[in-house]
Amino acid sequence: MSFKTVLAMIGNTEPTADLARAMEIATELEAHLSVAVIGLAVPANMGDYPAGTVWLDQRDEDLRLLDGIEKQAARACETNGLSFDVDVIYAEGVFVSEEIHRRALYADVVVIGDGVRSDPVLTRRIVDGGVFEARRPLLLTPKDRKTTLKPRRMLLAWNSRAEAAQAAREALDMMIWAEEVHVVLVDPDSSYWVSGGEPGADIAAYLARHGVEVVVEQLASGGRPVEEVLQRHALEIDADLIVMGAYGHSRLRERIFGGVTASILRESRFPVLIAR
Incomplete structure (x- = not known):
């Protein structure tokens, strides 16, 4: 497989479970695991007065917690014989996104588990820095279902848009390796200029030329939400992984009104690879 550096984002919620999923992925791929232990810092009081002792105490407590998680992650990776590095990112909102962006530039895939996804603010920062800025695929690893990047059967969510095409290219090596890839269109737009003569035929031909x-x-x-249709069908065909493009609409619209990608990030109990 082409993924040789796995960047795992670990927060202070369920860090052990999230790390375990990331180590499984790195072990499966025989890849280097780069672990980023992330904490969102509370901004200091603005104005003419220095930060109060409450803010300083909170910062010290946060850093102690993150330091403990960092040491725990290093011990676990060493025990499992992984090639790894571990670092702590502790900063205010936008600066966290910038740090994630910098690290993601040198990774093949970014991995997050249920612990990180339970914090929507942190998840958004990871998506901003890793997916939008660094353009790296994001893998969701739910704790209640095995996640693999050597899937036997895959579901590609297709809508004839650039985001979906980029996701397909990111996952191409996996698709070639897989036994079967289901290109799934939900309520497809059948107009010629959107989906060609037959919705799904063009991407099917492209993938078939690669031996997929x-x-x-x-x-x-x-009338059901698209994300529900995709996940239910993935279960019906016994897929190992869903592959989809990130954000079909503008980022601002998605954040305010939601959308398929936002819902998947928030609620999916299925392994999903998201790319843009």
Whole structure:
């Protein structure tokens, strides 16, 4: 596989479980695991007065907690014989995104688990820095289901947009290796200028030229959310992984009104690879 550096984002919620999922991925790929233990710092009081003792005490407590998680992660990686490095990122909002961006530039995939995803603010910073700025794929690793980057059967969520095409290219090596890839379109736009003569046919032909075994499926949502349709169908076909593009609309619109990607980030109980 082409993923040789795995960047795992670990927060202060369920760090052991999130780290375990990341170590499983790195072990499977025989990849280097770079662990970033992340904490969002509370901004200091603005104005003419220095930060109060409450703020300083909170900062010291946060740093002690993150330092403990860093040491725990290093011990676990060493015990499991992994090639690894561990670092702490502790900064205010936008600066966290910048640090994640810098680290993600030298990784092949960014991994987050349920612990990180339980914090929507932290998740947004990771998406901003890792997916939008560094343009790295993001892997969601739910604790209740095995996650693999050597999937036997895959589901590619397709809508004939650039984001979906980029996701397909990021996952191409996996698709070639897989036994079967289901290209799934939910309520597809059948107009020629959007999806060609037959929705899904163009991407199926592209993948087939690379030796991918492709099945094209057009599904009706029946009024259900698209993310629900995708996850339910992934279970029906016994898929190991969903691959999808990030954010079909503008980032601002997604953040205010939600959307398929936002819902997947928040609620998916299924392994998902997201790219843009």
